[in-house]
Amino acid sequence: MPQILIAGCGYVGQATADLFHAAGWPVEGWTHSAESAARLSAKPYPVHAVDIANKAQVGARAGTFDAIIHCASSGGGDADAYCQIYLNGARNLLDRFVGTKLLFTSSTSVYAQRDGSWVTEESETKPPRKTGRILLQTENFVLAHDGIVARLAGIYGPKRSALLTKFLSGTAIIDPENDRFLNQIHRADIAAALFLLLDRPSPPREIYNAVDDQPILQNECYRWLAEKLNRPVPPFGKPKGQPKRGASNKRVSNAKLRRLGWIPRYPTFAEAMEKSILSSFAEAIQGKPR
Template sequence: MPRILIAGCGYIGQAAADLFHAAGWAVEGWTRSTESAARLSAKPYPVRGVDVSRRAQVAECAKTFDAVINCASSSGGDAEMYRQVYLDGARNLLEMFPGSKLLFTSSTSVYAQRDGSWVTEESETEPARETSRVLLETEGLVLDRRGIVARLAGIYGPGRSALLNKFLAGTATIDPENDRFVNQVHRDDIAAALFLLLSREAEGTEIYNVVDDQPILQSECYRWLAQRLNRPLPPLGKSKQQRKRGDSNKRVSNAKLRRLGWTPRYPAFADAMEKSILPNLSGLDVKC
């Protein structure tokens, strides 16, 4: 039975852990806090509080795993926080699990293109933001050790959709002069991608974009929601909020992952909203 550690058993980590467990893998999950681990005590696999950024804690809990997914999240924060969670975390996991295949969940925020062009894994990555540069540095560490990098688009799924939250909270605006493509991917399609990537023999450069089939203009998302929920369109105006993805405007391609056989269950925003997100409207959080 293959063994896997999910370091960061949060929104994505739990979906991945459940999937690997259902497929017969021996799973162990880690969260930063013991409180989060305790909340997951009913899971059919052990979840422990281990902070990946603390070398001694990781060393204490090191055992043998065939694969390790590093999907701990800084939950925002500044570059220093990113360095601790992503860079130090990856360094500690690589050091303590030298025989395991490490998969790091990075982000499509490493692409800084602003012209709405399509980007692939071969495209330039020159992010303006320090936080995204830390992700790139972490990717470098992982790739040097023949690990896998999954660059996730904006995550959404049951209980989580940044655009829907803004729409419902009345804080959404449509900025016709600064409209941009949003790239998103459903939680369950991410879990399926991580499973696929770790269930096969690795080959070539191991960077994969994990994103649905259809980047969509932000204004179109809001138009679709307004029509579907029978509510007024958000007002026209300039968005004042700082965006995690900076001022980038790009369409991220999933062709490389699709060539491996990954087929998203929710290929487009409307599919995911209709089949998975609107039916689970209660309990939406405000994360993106």
């Protein structure tokens, strides 16, 4: 069986490593910290602490792989952190494992459209911030080395949903003048997409959007949660600070990935919430006064 390195065995990386392992691939996972690696010591595959931004550390690693998934995260961070983790991380991996297929998990934040239009992999990418431009630079580097890019939408899944967390903590605000489409994807569907892209004799070395079937307006998400959980609709107002994904407002298409045969298990926000996410937030949902 081919062997795979998951460089960034975090929320997405773990689910992906588990899926490849279950399919019989020998897997190795990397984290940044020794603590995270130790937390994963019960996994049926080895997980080591290796800083992909550190050329010497990566260069000193033994082993050969048929594929690498670069899904380490800068955890937000500034342009310098992006440069270190994404661009230098990708360079260090390909310097050490020359000729190995590299799949980079980028972000749909590279689409800066603000008019609610549909975007595909062919659409313009003009991110206003330096961080977004570094993601594009990393994408171009990976593609120039025959790699694959998966542009992930906002990630949610068991115990993770930024929107639900805000709703439950009472910090959600609906801004009726600036409503925008949210593009999201369940962690299990990302893992399945990454598996589909690599588990084939000649993986297509291109860009793929990884997103569910139904972009949904933010106010609709909050209204759906309010009705489902029998709580008040969040107040109207102007959110403080910069939105994480800039001021973009677009609907990201998954048609290209679907054409490869990928079928999301959680095609809509409602299905992801009902079948997977709400139950993982049971304590927070029950613990709060209505």
